[in-house]
Amino acid sequence: MSRKYLTFHFHYSKDPFLSQAIVFSFSRLAILSLSLLLSGCAWWRPYHPTPLDALTEFPGYMNQDNLAFVELLQEENVAGGLVLLYRYPLYKPDTASNEHCVATTFVTEEQRNRWRSQSASKIGCGENYPYAEGFMATYTVGGNITDLTTAYGFSNYGSQTRISWSDGVIDLVPIQNGTFLKSRPQTLQVRSIELLDVDGEVLENKTWFP
DSSP: OOOOOOOOOOOOOSOHHHHHHHHHHHHHHHHHHHHHHHHHHHHHSOOBSSTTGGGGSTTOOOOTTTGGGOEEEEEEEETTEEEEEEEEESSOTTSSOOEEEEEEEEEEEEETTEEEEEEEEEEEEEETTTTTSSEEEEEEEOOSSSOOEEEEEEESSOSEEEEEETTSOEEEEEOBTTEEEEEESSOOOEEEEEEEOTTOOEEEEEESOO
């Protein structure tokens, strides 16, 4: 039994000027293809009329079906955009489950009433989350288009939090509706987050490094 193989034949010209012309043509073609690819990616990335609508875009966690059930806990202006702290049902709201997730998303208004999601972080999910927890604190670092560090959390008691940053800055951030949120337009680390009562006494403490 004979076998046939597909073969490719290449011809190389010995004319140096013709060879340079071919290389130049292929270079232009490669640059044009890359430009079209990048512009196509930007063109297909949608804009949204409101910051909440932008949560449906990657890297957000929402879609049009559950967007109506988002509970916006806090928002903060920073780095030319908004950091949104929100809660949403893990499953469809008409189910018997009371499991919820909490996340933050950084959105920017690139044109008037044209918003895009830039970075997102999910804190966690659980039954009646996060209100079943007494005190929870965390932080995230990084963003798609800007340096950004966000400290946030929840508490069902206490008056304010004291956030100690790696650059020596200390922020006092009030508890509002059981939550706190503080972002800075820099790449930093959080040393610790303390929960304080009305007299400034430490009730709880979350430390990452001294």
